[in-house]
Amino acid sequence: MTLEATDVCYGYDDEAVLEEVSLSVNRGEVLAIIGPSGVGKSTLLRLLALFDSPDRGRVTYDRNEVWTAPERQRLEYRRKIGMVFQEPSLFDASVRRNVTYGLRVRQSWRDRLRHEVASLVGTQNGTGDAIDALETVGLREKATQDAASLSGGEAQRVAFARALAYDPDILLLDEPTSDLDPRNTAGIEDAVYRARNRGIGVAIATHDMHQAERIADRVAVLLGNDVIEVGDTERVFEDPADERTQKFIDGELIY
Structure with missing residues (x-):
């Protein structure tokens, strides 16, 4: 079971937020979406949660295109996706x-x-x-x-x-621990593990790269309106394919 965005574009007031973004969330995995504040992580989660439709591109659920499906079917897809907001x-x-x-x-x-x-x-x-x-x-x-x-x-x-x-089949988390103390952060992270072990696919947007290293099976790096790299967590952090990823991890890219 996969929730997938393909070549998705989205913007506000003629300003592009996401440009041709492609990303999938699979059942039974934890995907961390990392990137600086304001880069579009929350917007991407809202598109994956089916709250908003893309300006261009496709969103599919279990290989079925969502926004061309009948309204009743879209509702069934939405009911299989949970979302937890920052507040x-x-x-x-x-x-x-x-x-x-x-x-x-x-x-x-x-x-x-x-x-x-x-x-x-x-x-x-x-x-x-x-x-x-x-x-x-x-x-x-x-x-x-x-x-x-x-x-x-x-x-x-x-x-x-x-x-x-x-x-839900898929659970989307938008910076769920950004304002929490270490005890409650650990509680959320433990719950993420338990959800994954139940076969739920979890995507968590976070600017905390240490958290992404701790809990994610895969990592997606969102920079400059696009996902520039996706891969196994260890590989992305230890041997990124895109030099911008390394600069971001090292704190050399300031947004």
């Missing part, structure tokens, strides 16, 4: 209710939500999707707590759990 937006409700939001708006939400609630109160064996997701991010004990009482790092982990709860 978590939680409802004024319990952690459990925030995490089950995705279940409540999907086709099978009634059965899955009943299963999840029953597991919370101990009326059946097994665990529900929301509790599994909270377990993944290390916050199972926070299920009944008011989301407004969480720390910033805990709120980000709840947002991650909410995206995991409906079992």
